[in-house]
Amino acid sequence: MNLSPGNTKSYLHAALQNERLRVAVDKATQTALKKRQDKVDQIPVWEEMRWQAHAAKRDALEHLAENLETFEKNCQTNGIIVHWARDGEEARQIILRLMLEKNVKQVVKSKSLTTEELHLNHFLQDNGIETLETDLGEYIVQLLDQIPSHLTAPALHLTRVDVGKIFHEKLGVPYTEDPHELLQIARARLRQKFLAAEMGISGVNFAFADSGSFCVVENEANAFLTVSLPRIHLAVMGLEKLLPDQSGLGTFLKLLPISATGQKASSYVNFIGGPRRQRCGEGPEEVHVLILDNGRSRILADSQLRETLFCIRCGACLNVCPIYQQVGGHAYGWVYMGPIGITLIPQYLGSLEGRYAPFVSSLCGACHEICPVHINIPHHLLKLRHRIVDAGLSMKVEKWGIRGWAFLAKRPRLYRFVTWFPGKFQQLLPKETAFPAPGYFKKRALGRFDHTGFRNRYRTWRKKIISKG
Amino acid sequence: MRVALFIPCLSEHMFADSAMSMVKILDHLGIAIDYVEDQTCCGQPAFNSGYRKEIIPIAERFIKLFADHQYIVAPSGSCTAMVRVFYKELDIAAELKPALESLSRKIFEFSEFLVDVAGKTDIGGSFPHRVTYHDSCHLLRELGVKEQPRRLIRSIPDIDFVEMEKPDTCCGFGGTFSYKMAEVSLAMVARKCGYIEASGAEYVVGADSSCLMNIEGYLRKNNMRARALHIADLLAKSLNL
Structure with a gap:
């Protein structure tokens, strides 16, 4: 599946025509929102927790450079091998080299958006390494050769009928839409792979500098098997995931599952502090952490937009977004979608490729209202729009239109004359004709201009009041 | 109590009746009204489209125009937010910053003004719908x-x-x-x-x-x-x- 944010308009168009998709996405997001709200209502200090998490992320990023060094040192003490990658290409090469060196032929993966950023599955398959997603949703979208359509629920755009058909077609099993049976089919296939794989690849939710350890949050125990059964565990981590220590973790481990799925707690939180030890003979022989920059340090250096790195990938802003609810995640054309996605797209991919993304928003602010780490998404979108205009990437006609308007807005008499004109002009048109704005009117009528205008009405009213005394 | 009217573009040119309703209610409640005729647009459409430089002079003009008024009331939440919240994100001339700071504290959306400032929560009347x-x-x-x-x-x-x-x-x-x-x-x-x-x-x-x-x-x-x-x-x- 090859998507590009530059084509977002055609994806949005296609998604809006797809009634099945709209129903599936709407149902899933509304359910998640309702479950979330039920839990939030039980926590009187929810707002305080959001600000605590915000402050914890802010402080962690302020000291990120030192924290990263401490993290590396402590990882090494724990026997974890640390790799650094500036960008996606470097990350892919490091991973491939490691696999060739260790003679890895089969890989199991637990859900990791960071590896989606690297298009890792395709890359490894092209290099002859079998890679299997083990999160159920990821497994389904991998069968379809799609990317996840949601940050926490990769197959949110599909119904169980869809999944039944996919399993029937791709796995050759008899059709069923019973979720339990579908789960058993996937589980049986995944178990064999867990046992056969030489390497497990996971993401990282939170890493801790002071102890050289990290954790992976999940619900299906597939990450637990990924990080513990294969001989080698590789964790791919965006550098912004690092916290100085575990002091704020309790807050994050409440905010994340409640915001994501409305669960009070995640089913499993896997803590990884190194490879198998002599005394306890279990777990992987080797643990590697790949710390990925891929544009993050650029965002970190940008004081205006740094806050967008606070994201803990819960997906609540997607669920609440009145646009995402109707179009799903693929319409955005990249691995990060929805409100937070459209702040990240131009920052990661550049203003040119990301020039439409920040405009896929009515700036309603529901995303900011729900964000567990208080990222002011609509304000960041405005800053990004400004940068896109500054880079000369807005439409010429818009630019000149706005300049002309700005010229008039400083000259009230001229402004009044020019803005009076459409009202007069519209008087000449048949009654039901509204002022032209292509696309707007397909199913919407626009009120007519008031050719008298407020100023004149006010003057008349004032005179009447004065004459009445 | 005196208020100056901030009449956004849509209210001026398309929904003058609603703006007039606001005027009549303020008057009915005994609030004195000023109308600054030379106001134009607050700049929100351009700002939301990403044009910041272009609207700086417009924002500065707005700040000067309304600097001396006790309260400013608008029949619109979004235009009020533009002035109160988003003007602060613009590179406004330093000498106007104190005026902007004070403006942001005295500009209100109509219903907010009635309840929070004028303390009128019991309008009464009849609307059986x-x-x-x-x-x-x-x-x-x-x-x-x-x-x-x-x-x-x-x-x-x-x-x-x-x-x-x-x-x-x-x-x-x-x-x-x-x-x-x-x-x-x-x-x-x-x-x-x-x-x-x-x-x-x-x-x-x-x-x-x-x-x-x-x-x-x-x-x-x-x-x-x-x-x-x-x-x-x-x-x-x-x-x-």
């Missing part, structure tokens, strides 16, 4: 105004006020968004109008003419029952002004 209320996004989330308009609506003794499902879901207008992303915007307003219809209301009341134009445009074109009504129009009708 079923109405529901649409939270406009900037009013709710940038200005934090949620209860004030509802209190005013409920203060009409014979009104039948019902909350629709998700009153705070965006109507899909979003200024230039509504034509740049016209299809998405339509899908959003369709859903909003579904909630309005399901509430059984005859009128959907709001505090922003822009949202109401979008909503009523859809309701009319699709032969739906409800009609949009600005909160100032509701109060003026109720009091027969």
